[in-house]
Amino acid sequence: MSAPIIKIDGISKSFGTFKVLDGLSMQVMPREKLALIGPSGSGKTTILRILMTLERIDSGHIQIDGEQLYHIERNGQLLPADERHLARMRQKIGMVFQLFNLFPHKSVIDNVTLAPILTKGMPRAAAEKRAMELLDMVGMADKAKAMPAQLSGGQKQRVAIARALALQPRIMLFDEVTSALDPELVEEVLNVLWRLCSETDMTMLLVTHEMGFAHDFADRVLFFDRGKIVEEGKPDEIFRNPKQERTQAFLKKIIAAGHRV
Amino acid sequence: MTQWSGYFGLILQGALVTIELTLMGSVLALIMAFLAGLGRLSRFFAIRALATAYIEFFRGTSIFVQLFWAYFVLPFIGISLTPLQAGVLALGLNVGAYGAEVVRGAIQSIGREQYEACIAVNLGRWQAMRHVILPQALLVMLPTFGNNAIELLKATAVVSLISLTDLTFQAQVVRSQTGNTLVPFTTILVIYFALALIISWGVRSLERRMARGLDGVRV
Numbered sequence: 001m002s003a004p005i006i007k008i009d010g011i012s013k014s015f016g017t018f019k020v021l022d023g024l025s026m027q028v029m030p031r032e033k034l035a036l037i038g039p040s041g042s043g044k045t046t047i048l049r050i051l052m053t054l055e056r057i058d059s060g061h062i063q064i065d066g067e068q069l070y071h072i073e074r075n076g077q078l079l080p081a082d083e084r085h086l087a088r089m090r091q092k093i094g095m096v097f098q099l100f101n102l103f104p105h106k107s108v109i110d111n112v113t114l115a116p117i118l119t120k121g122m123p124r125a126a127a128e129k130r131a132m133e134l135l136d137m138v139g140m141a142d143k144a145k146a147m148p149a150q151l152s153g154g155q156k157q158r159v160a161i162a163r164a165l166a167l168q169p170r171i172m173l174f175d176e177v178t179s180a181l182d183p184e185l186v187e188e189v190l191n192v193l194w195r196l197c198s199e200t201d202m203t204m205l206l207v208t209h210e211m212g213f214a215h216d217f218a219d220r221v222l223f224f225d226r227g228k229i230v231e232e233g234k235p236d237e238i239f240r241n242p243k244q245e246r247t248q249a250f251l252k253k254i255i256a257a258g259h260r261v
Numbered sequence: 262m263t264q265w266s267g268y269f270g271l272i273l274q275g276a277l278v279t280i281e282l283t284l285m286g287s288v289l290a291l292i293m294a295f296l297a298g299l300g301r302l303s304r305f306f307a308i309r310a311l312a313t314a315y316i317e318f319f320r321g322t323s324i325f326v327q328l329f330w331a332y333f334v335l336p337f338i339g340i341s342l343t344p345l346q347a348g349v350l351a352l353g354l355n356v357g358a359y360g361a362e363v364v365r366g367a368i369q370s371i372g373r374e375q376y377e378a379c380i381a382v383n384l385g386r387w388q389a390m391r392h393v394i395l396p397q398a399l400l401v402m403l404p405t406f407g408n409n410a411i412e413l414l415k416a417t418a419v420v421s422l423i424s425l426t427d428l429t430f431q432a433q434v435v436r437s438q439t440g441n442t443l444v445p446f447t448t449i450l451v452i453y454f455a456l457a458l459i460i461s462w463g464v465r466s467l468e469r470r471m472a473r474g475l476d477g478v479r480v
Binding site: 052053054083087090091094095097099101102103104105114115118119147149163164167 | 374375377378380381382383384385386388392393396397400475
């Protein structure tokens with residue numbers, strides 16, 4: 001049994017008086033594909049944002065790949081991490097956002113090459129070659145010169161995925177990546193996720209309301225409610241035979257809303 | 262009958278001085294606007310305080326007084342400036358203070374999601390500012406920068422008070438020598454207006470060029 005790539009230890013996070021995460025602990029193994037489901041406000045997106053260092057934790061510890069994310073060990077003591085440490089840790093992690101967050105003033109290919117050139121010192125030619133491979137993989141190679149404003153939501157999201165992949169993260173976080181898309185565009189993005197899932201050995205955390213996809217995609221499903229993991233297990237167990245009342249109620253509501261399981 | 266052609270040459274010379282002042286003042290104003298605007302957003306209190314003090318001081322006192330200070334008071338502490346230097350300094354610092362608030366506001370108008378995207382692709386603070394935030398913010402700044410440049414152009418008229426031979430100064434020369442006010446002051450009115458038009462056309466075409474490809478994204 002190898003060591004977990006993500007180890008979350010009793011983290012809490014509040015926004016004002018609202019406690020989003022309450023002493024949460026969880027572990028993720030390398031290559032594992034995880035689906036995080038639950039009602040909105042349950043804290044699942046916050047976990048991704050914390051792992052991407054977009055939010056800070058109030059207490060607790062996180063280890064990525066055996067190293068503290070928010071702390072530096074010095075003389076046996078854990079001190080708060082500085083920007084330099086965070087930047088080094090971020091190299092292991094990539095994130096795709098619900099609203100794509102492409103750079104609107106840069107062409108598709110420049111969106112993908114910007115970070116590798118700036119943060120990894122990659123020569124432009126090499127970065128562009130790699131970007132074209134990635135764009136090809138997400139089916140966007142023919143739009144390499146287009147500006148984001150000329151793309152559909154699904155196309156933007158596929159570019160955003162290529163942009164995150166360009167940095168070769170070991171862990172990819174997907175935050176409701178299909179929630180902002182028109183229904184007919186969801187499929188093209190899910191297909192890309194599906195390819196990543198089967199063709200790469202990245203660890204993937206997926207926050208989603210696409211229960212059908214979560215079922216097929218995930219090795220393990222975590223059901224969140226009120227900042228805690230209420231239930232976890234294999235997709236079949238969670239979706240076909242949930243044990244907790246809250247999980248049952250949530251899935252019932254989702255199915256009533258017309259989502260396929 | 263007055264020999265208008267000679268006087269017209271005088272006014273054209275004045276126009277050149279006004280253009281020179283406007284260009285040099287705008288360059289200084291632009292530099293100050295970015296320095297102080299970015300300074301206002303600094304992580305460090307001392308830099309924020311310095312930038313705020315500069316902005317409040319130069320917005321809060323009259324450009325007329327600032328100019329007299331630069332030209333007549335600075336020599337007492339050993340800094341003697343030519344009228345042109347004093348004019349550029351006063352105009353640049355004054356308009357730069359207004360510009361700084363434009364820079365700050367434009368940077369802050371860029372949505373949080375752009376900053377988050379920068380963190381997610383691991384850009385450093387300065388890299389994010391330089392490659393993602395500023396290029397987008399520049400487009401927001403441009404129209405107001407155009408306004409500021411026109412304000413600066415019109416403010417150049419005050420330098421005639423420290424004997425710099427700009428448009429307004431020359432018009433006064435012509436007026437005192439010919440006794441005619443209508444012709445010289447109508448002429449410079451038209452010239453100021455034409456210069457302002459050139460600035461606003463220039464800024465607008467710059468805006469169009471920079472906005473290319475962004476349609477439908479930005480406001």
